[in-house]
Amino acid sequence: MNNIIFEKATEQELLEVASLFNIFLSELRDITEDSYFDFTDLPIxxxxxxxxxxxxxxxGCVYLAKDGEYIVGFLSGVVIDCFLAVS
Known part of the structure; x- marks a missing residue:
């Protein structure tokens, strides 16, 4: 890895991110005994x-970590409520 950059995902990148997410979930399913991950189909x-x-x-957000043109990580979610006390 050279220089990792972080940026918002584009519409065109969502299919690749979805594919990476499904690969991750399938790997997690294969190494865990958690029934939550007991699935057979993950429609992309x-x-x-x-x-x-x-x-x-x-x-909401979808951010990517990229090394050059390659997506090496991502973050996706929605902030619902945040009552973090800053001290």
Whole structure:
């Protein structure tokens, strides 16, 4: 890894991120005994739609970690409430 940069995902990158997410979940399923990960099918369209919803949400985000042109990590979510006391 050379220089990792962090940036917001684009619409065009969502399919690749969805694919990486499904690979991650499949690996997690294979190494854990947790029944939460007991699935057989992960439609990539569903994952892409969820990422798109997060991207379009007012307080949502999809950020990528990239090494050159390669996506090496990502963060996706929605901030619901934040009552963090800063001291």
């Amino acid at each position: 369209e569903d994952r892409e739609q969820r990422l798109r919803m997060n991207m379009e949400e007012h307080s």
